[in-house]
Amino acid sequence: MALLEVNDLERTFGGIVALDGVTFDVASGETNVIIGPNGAGKTTLFNCITGYHIPDHGTVRFQGTDITSTPDYKTARTGIRRTFQEVDVFDELTVAENISLGAFESSPREMMELLDLLDIHDKEGSELTLFERKRVSLALASEGELLLLDEVFSGLNPTEKPAMVGYLDALAERKTLMLIEHDIETAFDLADTVTILAQGQVMKRGTPEEMLDDETVREDFLGEMAI
Amino acid sequence: TGVLGGGGGGKIKLGAINPLSGAAAFYGELATETQTAWKNRINEDGGIDVDGTQREVSLVEYDDESNNSAARSAAKRLATVDNVAMILSSWRSTGAIAIAPIANDNEIPTFTHGFTPEVNEPGSYMMRMTVSTVMDAYPALRQVQQSDDIQNIGVIAETGDWGDDTLALMDWWFDQPDNDGGYTELGRFSFSQQDFSSYITKAKRAYNNDNIDAVYVQTWASAMQRFIQQQAREGLNEQMPILTGLGGADYNSIDEVGAAMDNVYALGVYTRLAYADNPAIAETLSEDALSQFEEYKGLDAPMHPTAFNVYADAQAARQGIAEAGSTEGSEIRDALVGTEITTLLGKTTINDRGQPAIPGSLIKFGADGDSAVVEDVAWSGQLPPITSIPPNVDL
Amino acid sequence: MSTDTASGVAGEQIDGDLERIEWQSVARSVGITLVLGLLAIPLVSASSYVGYTALLVLVFAVMASGYNLMLGWPNLLVFCPAALAVIGGVTSALLVNVFGVPYLLAMLAGGVVAAVVGSLVALSAIAIGSSFEIIIATLAFEEIVYYLFTNWGAVGPTGISGIPAPAIGPVTFETQVAQYLFLLAVLTVAVAVVATFDRSLVGTLAVATSENEDLLRSIGYNPTRYKFVSVVVGALLLGVGGSLYAHVNGLITPGGFTLDQTVFLLVIAVVGGLRTVHGPIIGAIILVGLPEVVRTFGLSDMKPYIVGGMLIVVVLFLPRGVLGGLYDRLGNGGDRSWRFWR
Amino acid sequence: MVLLESLVNGLIQGSIYALFAASFTIIFGVMDIPNMGHAALFAGGAYVFYQVTMLSGLPWPVGIVAAVVVIGALGAIVERGLLAPLYDRSESEYVFGVILLTLGLARIFERAFAQIWGHEPHSVSLAGLQRGSLEAFGVSVTTLELLVVVFSIANFAVLYWLINYTNTGLGLQAIVQDRDLARLKGVNVSRTFLVAFVLGSAMAAVAGVMNAAMFSLTPDMGASLLIKAFIVVILGGIGRVLGAAVAGYALGVYEAFAILYLSSYYIYASEFAILILFFLAKAVLLDEGEENLGAVLVDRVRGLRGVAR
Amino acid sequence: MTRELLTVDDLHVSYGDMEVIRDADLNVPAGDVVAIVGANGAGKTTLLDAVAGVKAIDSGDVRFDGESIVGEEPFERIDRGLAYVPERHRIFPEMTVRNNLQTAMIPAADVSRDEQLDRVFDLFPILRDRQSQVAGTMSGGQQQMLAIAQGLVIDPDLIMFDEPTLGLAPKIVEDIRDTIVDISESGVTVLLVDEQIRMAKQVSDRMYLMRKNTLQYLGERGEFEDAYQNAVDQVLE
Numbered sequence A: 001m002a003l004l005e006v007n008d009l010e011r012t013f014g015g016i017v018a019l020d021g022v023t024f025d026v027a028s029g030e031t032n033v034i035i036g037p038n039g040a041g042k043t044t045l046f047n048c049i050t051g052y053h054i055p056d057h058g059t060v061r062f063q064g065t066d067i068t069s070t071p072d073y074k075t076a077r078t079g080i081r082r083t084f085q086e087v088d089v090f091d092e093l094t095v096a097e098n099i100s101l102g103a104f105e106s107s108p109r110e111m112m113e114l115l116d117l118l119d120i121h122d123k124e125g126s127e128l129t130l131f132e133r134k135r136v137s138l139a140l141a142s143e144g145e146l147l148l149l150d151e152v153f154s155g156l157n158p159t160e161k162p163a164m165v166g167y168l169d170a171l172a173e174r175k176t177l178m179l180i181e182h183d184i185e186t187a188f189d190l191a192d193t194v195t196i197l198a199q200g201q202v203m204k205r206g207t208p209e210e211m212l213d214d215e216t217v218r219e220d221f222l223g224e225m226a227i
Numbered sequence B: 001t002g003v004l005g006g007g008g009g010g011k012i013k014l015g016a017i018n019p020l021s022g023a024a025a026f027y028g029e030l031a032t033e034t035q036t037a038w039k040n041r042i043n044e045d046g047g048i049d050v051d052g053t054q055r056e057v058s059l060v061e062y063d064d065e066s067n068n069s070a071a072r073s074a075a076k077r078l079a080t081v082d083n084v085a086m087i088l089s090s091w092r093s094t095g096a097i098a099i100a101p102i103a104n105d106n107e108i109p110t111f112t113h114g115f116t117p118e119v120n121e122p123g124s125y126m127m128r129m130t131v132s133t134v135m136d137a138y139p140a141l142r143q144v145q146q147s148d149d150i151q152n153i154g155v156i157a158e159t160g161d162w163g164d165d166t167l168a169l170m171d172w173w174f175d176q177p178d179n180d181g182g183y184t185e186l187g188r189f190s191f192s193q194q195d196f197s198s199y200i201t202k203a204k205r206a207y208n209n210d211n212i213d214a215v216y217v218q219t220w221a222s223a224m225q226r227f228i229q230q231q232a233r234e235g236l237n238e239q240m241p242i243l244t245g246l247g248g249a250d251y252n253s254i255d256e257v258g259a260a261m262d263n264v265y266a267l268g269v270y271t272r273l274a275y276a277d278n279p280a281i282a283e284t285l286s287e288d289a290l291s292q293f294e295e296y297k298g299l300d301a302p303m304h305p306t307a308f309n310v311y312a313d314a315q316a317a318r319q320g321i322a323e324a325g326s327t328e329g330s331e332i333r334d335a336l337v338g339t340e341i342t343t344l345l346g347k348t349t350i351n352d353r354g355q356p357a358i359p360g361s362l363i364k365f366g367a368d369g370d371s372a373v374v375e376d377v378a379w380s381g382q383l384p385p386i387t388s389i390p391p392n393v394d395l
Numbered sequence C: 001m002s003t004d005t006a007s008g009v010a011g012e013q014i015d016g017d018l019e020r021i022e023w024q025s026v027a028r029s030v031g032i033t034l035v036l037g038l039l040a041i042p043l044v045s046a047s048s049y050v051g052y053t054a055l056l057v058l059v060f061a062v063m064a065s066g067y068n069l070m071l072g073w074p075n076l077l078v079f080c081p082a083a084l085a086v087i088g089g090v091t092s093a094l095l096v097n098v099f100g101v102p103y104l105l106a107m108l109a110g111g112v113v114a115a116v117v118g119s120l121v122a123l124s125a126i127a128i129g130s131s132f133e134i135i136i137a138t139l140a141f142e143e144i145v146y147y148l149f150t151n152w153g154a155v156g157p158t159g160i161s162g163i164p165a166p167a168i169g170p171v172t173f174e175t176q177v178a179q180y181l182f183l184l185a186v187l188t189v190a191v192a193v194v195a196t197f198d199r200s201l202v203g204t205l206a207v208a209t210s211e212n213e214d215l216l217r218s219i220g221y222n223p224t225r226y227k228f229v230s231v232v233v234g235a236l237l238l239g240v241g242g243s244l245y246a247h248v249n250g251l252i253t254p255g256g257f258t259l260d261q262t263v264f265l266l267v268i269a270v271v272g273g274l275r276t277v278h279g280p281i282i283g284a285i286i287l288v289g290l291p292e293v294v295r296t297f298g299l300s301d302m303k304p305y306i307v308g309g310m311l312i313v314v315v316l317f318l319p320r321g322v323l324g325g326l327y328d329r330l331g332n333g334g335d336r337s338w339r340f341w342r
Numbered sequence D: 001m002v003l004l005e006s007l008v009n010g011l012i013q014g015s016i017y018a019l020f021a022a023s024f025t026i027i028f029g030v031m032d033i034p035n036m037g038h039a040a041l042f043a044g045g046a047y048v049f050y051q052v053t054m055l056s057g058l059p060w061p062v063g064i065v066a067a068v069v070v071i072g073a074l075g076a077i078v079e080r081g082l083l084a085p086l087y088d089r090s091e092s093e094y095v096f097g098v099i100l101l102t103l104g105l106a107r108i109f110e111r112a113f114a115q116i117w118g119h120e121p122h123s124v125s126l127a128g129l130q131r132g133s134l135e136a137f138g139v140s141v142t143t144l145e146l147l148v149v150v151f152s153i154a155n156f157a158v159l160y161w162l163i164n165y166t167n168t169g170l171g172l173q174a175i176v177q178d179r180d181l182a183r184l185k186g187v188n189v190s191r192t193f194l195v196a197f198v199l200g201s202a203m204a205a206v207a208g209v210m211n212a213a214m215f216s217l218t219p220d221m222g223a224s225l226l227i228k229a230f231i232v233v234i235l236g237g238i239g240r241v242l243g244a245a246v247a248g249y250a251l252g253v254y255e256a257f258a259i260l261y262l263s264s265y266y267i268y269a270s271e272f273a274i275l276i277l278f279f280l281a282k283a284v285l286l287d288e289g290e291e292n293l294g295a296v297l298v299d300r301v302r303g304l305r306g307v308a309r
Numbered sequence E: 001m002t003r004e005l006l007t008v009d010d011l012h013v014s015y016g017d018m019e020v021i022r023d024a025d026l027n028v029p030a031g032d033v034v035a036i037v038g039a040n041g042a043g044k045t046t047l048l049d050a051v052a053g054v055k056a057i058d059s060g061d062v063r064f065d066g067e068s069i070v071g072e073e074p075f076e077r078i079d080r081g082l083a084y085v086p087e088r089h090r091i092f093p094e095m096t097v098r099n100n101l102q103t104a105m106i107p108a109a110d111v112s113r114d115e116q117l118d119r120v121f122d123l124f125p126i127l128r129d130r131q132s133q134v135a136g137t138m139s140g141g142q143q144q145m146l147a148i149a150q151g152l153v154i155d156p157d158l159i160m161f162d163e164p165t166l167g168l169a170p171k172i173v174e175d176i177r178d179t180i181v182d183i184s185e186s187g188v189t190v191l192l193v194d195e196q197i198r199m200a201k202q203v204s205d206r207m208y209l210m211r212k213n214t215l216q217y218l219g220e221r222g223e224f225e226d227a228y229q230n231a232v233d234q235v236l237e
């Protein structure tokens, strides 16, 4: 049984169709990367899976249970955690406090060790650099079974990206990851499977290699930089 | 400086709680000025004769900010820190309730302007010379009874205790078998109401449907003035009289209302003094009152009905202290209750509940060109001390 | 342990257990209140007027502590503390006057009724969501409470008077010193409640709701819940405070609990320092005491200038209130709630 | 007949609300400054007018100009000197700060007015407009009332144009949303805010003169209007000028008709109850641009149910 | 000799006690694309903020078209033709897309508004479709496009981009790159801050490295490869 089953999701905002019948599965342990043009509906998909938005139509099942209209704070407790495209941490709390709030079962220390946050455990959220914020928000999101990460690489520089890949690799050993990413190169390094979302629909799913082999995909979605 | 408490041999300490800020600040300022003028006059004359010694008066005044808690702390402070012999004036009703326990516990006779059945219990140290809203309505109701033209009245009253009591009185009055006529409640409004046109529209409709022949409006002076002006502007005054009580509190600005006063009946208790030149009004005032009023005019005190009333309170206080020959609160109270007190308002008695029986008259106004004139005295006599509804005094 | 020393990181700071409340720090807050309160007794008994003022300070400190819970932690701009207080006061006064219920029970009932009403206020405020709409809706609610009470025969515009002094069993607190001690005891309990809330996970989460609700939801907490708890606990304290007010003064009038009173409580809370445990006490001392100082110096005429000027100065130079400002000066963050395991 | 008259009454009452609310809209609704001192500016304008015309005997246009200039300048001082330092604060600190600070100012101003001009009500005459009256269909209104209606509508029209069709208005909206970005995008932040605040103050001054001419002049003349203005602006939707105009008139008309049909105690209570229901309904139905009502409702109900978790 | 449109001389900028930019010199020739690369927190954004006038400087000089603009408010600089697209799609979230663009045009007194709107809409057709959408509800990438459009809409002489491709899909990144080349060819000078470096290399005529608060000149087009490798080595060490 797949860990996450998304079936025929639809979501509109006024006249804008953000999701238009999205169906796919994510197997336990898999790292799935979602790519696609801006406004394709990627973030909306995460919002619908977590219950942040309620889809107009379709179902989301997690570990076999229907969670379609479970509110977000409950899905978070059942094991789906996410980061936001706009990196968010609690500005008035220290790193250690932030992470303690996020962790229910595992020890905050372990998480901080994993993400190299021990040294800055007493910095306040508002004092952090982007990379540090990203790590803290990753830590906040890492308690679940399934982690939905929205553009974790964006804004990181060439030295930071490999480090982030390292963190995600470590997480991927224990968790199932879904990443939204525009940085094709980095994303494909991590991906077991890739999903292309465009205009609210799944265009193609496959391994990174399959994607790179596909002429139209390359042309329409990957751009020359990925080649 | 030899200023001891009420019991000592130095100056007699009197307290004053006046609203110097907040909604009622205007009245508070009048009170301050009047009390100061009174005190200066007394002290120039050598003070009050207390059991053979002439003692000067000193005043300790606090602002009650037109607010109960502040009134209460002020009373507490006067009672416990300043040890005053008496307290003069507190403008508001709920303020009077707030200070009543302090006055009673500390046995400090207190003159208040608030109308409050709650404080008018037997043995109360809270007393007043002012008419209450309930007393206010009494001459108007008599007028309804006597007049052939006015059978049913529409009543418009403030939201709040005074309005409630007015309506309660109306209920009781028209329930009495001897009193014919009736009333219709036309609406309540808040103290700060500025625009009365909707109420007037409603009154007009009732009048045109023959449901009412006049309106009785219960409110304070400024709002009353606005009401009268707006009703006059509707061209309604000629047809439909306005009856109002308000103890005639401050129609001293009638000049500003002018001809709008046409066909208005207002209760004069202290207002009358302002029209003392008018022979018909002078008729209703006693010799004593007139001569004391002459004296008042010689003071540096405001020519305002509220000021007349504050002055009367102070006169009563003086009489009480002199008669008791003591600055002991309980003795002053004993001297005051049931005794005939002479002030510029005329001869008044205060009963055990602190309620006055006081002379008054119902003045009917008319117009002369642009200005208002006294047309008629519709009723004149002693207002009974109504202490509860139904009144336990025969009206 | 060795890793700790190696990286210079104390274990406790990192492995803090959010569910565990540090009772020591709560006890410290309570202790400070109690000791300073008791130290002030000579002042209270020496002059009956200072004593009377001290009673008011304590009553307002209890009410403002409750209000501070709504304002300070989740930053919910609920503008009807006076309504909640008067509900508590009226409930307790009627229970004692009409039904002869023992005072302590009546006081708790006042708190509970206020809390029940507060829960409706909380739910509405949470549903409404936008700050200014919450302000107006709760103001409107306060007006409605005022109209209902003035219109209700049992209360009416002149309110309820002749309310007996607080009592426990056969002991009635008649004298000022006795009343002071009783009020101090209640305030101490209130401080304990606030401090516990502050050091608890719930308090920290309430703060977090004011910062970022979406993030909070994404890690499994429902912000609604923490806002709700803050308002309900706050309402409980306000109700108890209202009951104290009624029984200490012997009188409670609906007209005394309208916008002016709400603003007064707001000013106490903000001047003292929002989101601080002792701020409301400091605020009450300043705002109840100031007019008396003004009176003593014969500056009654100047009072609006003094109070107005003080508000302006506090806002401009001490935005976190007197106590908040002090903590900032001291640089230790004071008892800011989320420092819960330090 | 009565209905027509009530409608007229309501419109006039509404105009008074609207008159006050109009100047308040720009300061509170658009600039997000919950100015508790607005009633003081309102009364201040009237006092300046009173001083200039009634006490100094100058003609009324001079009085109007003086009111506008003096109160406008006062507004400028308040905005620059006291409010500007608060703009950088976090939202809750800002809201509390502005409320408390302007409350303090209101106390000071009210007291100062009372000390200078006394507590007693004064009447002011505005070109004798109170006297003239018009009559149609048996309903009579004074020229002044008509002028007030026209003036408040004109105020709203000007504001509407200013907010939606001018650079200043656009700049204002931008500043309120993101001050730093607005500055970065080239909005002259301090000038725009100053201009708007001064404009709001000056409008309040003229409104105060009219109100005083209609009724009477006291230091706390605007106090009861302030809360109505808050209601009107928020009911109309923060930043929505036309919304505020409609809400102002709706409130006036509601009160005029409520007097006819409702037991009077309940007029205000019902008004407030309707207000709360309106906010609740609005929160449930129009959730920040969401158009999927069903989903929003489900969301909300769930949010509330979550309390019990 | 090319004219220097923007010159920064001996610039010092700090936050509180912390000096973030020390002794920076920068020359941007008219018509060129100049890129600044460097690690996070190096001070690139601060430099652009200082040039745009939103961050006060400690000392040094900033000249635009020969005149010193130190002390001028941002609106004065924009009126001179200096546009700035800040990092991380800063837009006005509660305004419509159209009003966002209108707001950006406030200080540019002499541009023809409708024409400019048309021009940016042609560049980003999605914005034309979404003119009346509330900007904050658009996707991250769409917001970034709007932010870029806000810069272009005033028809500037010099436009500064701070990481313009952040969060954009690869295809759009290429579009943006082409746009930069296009506008540069039409005579607009571009100052580009980019972390991707790859794009900076492709489009720029001149490149600087910002490192530990100092600005280091890397060279002209054609010289980048070595200089870049050097720079990367330095950063990594």
Ligand SMILES: Nc1ncnc2c1ncn2[C@@H]1O[C@H](COP(=O)(O)OP(=O)(O)OP(=O)(O)O)[C@@H](O)[C@H]1O
Pocket: A013, A014, A016, A017, A018, A036, A037, A038, A039, A040, A041, A042, A043, A044, A045, A085, D289, E137, E138, E139, E140, E141, E142, E167
């Ligand atoms: N709350 C909303 N209201 C209106 N439209 C919305 C809302 N949220 C998303 N949209 C629209 O739905 C579409 C999908 O947006 P979404 O944020 O899911 O895109 P995305 O794939 O994450 O894009 P990006 O890569 O740029 O972040 C976009 O056209 C966006 O404008």
Ligand SMILES: Nc1ncnc2c1ncn2[C@@H]1O[C@H](COP(=O)(O)OP(=O)(O)OP(=O)(O)O)[C@@H](O)[C@H]1O
Pocket: A130, E015, E020, E038, E039, E040, E041, E042, E043, E044, E045, E046, E047, E087, E195
């Ligand atoms: N508002 C601020 N207050 C204090 N320090 C700041 C502030 N903004 C930036 N800094 C500090 O200034 C330094 C330079 O920041 P800047 O944002 O200019 O770097 P950058 O090169 O643009 O980095 P990035 O690649 O992350 O955008 C950093 O160390 C940062 O922490």
Ligand SMILES: [Mg+2]
Pocket: A042, A043, A044, A085, E139, E140, E141
């Ligand atoms: Mg997205």
Ligand SMILES: [Mg+2]
Pocket: E044, E045, E046, E087, E162
């Ligand atoms: Mg940067």
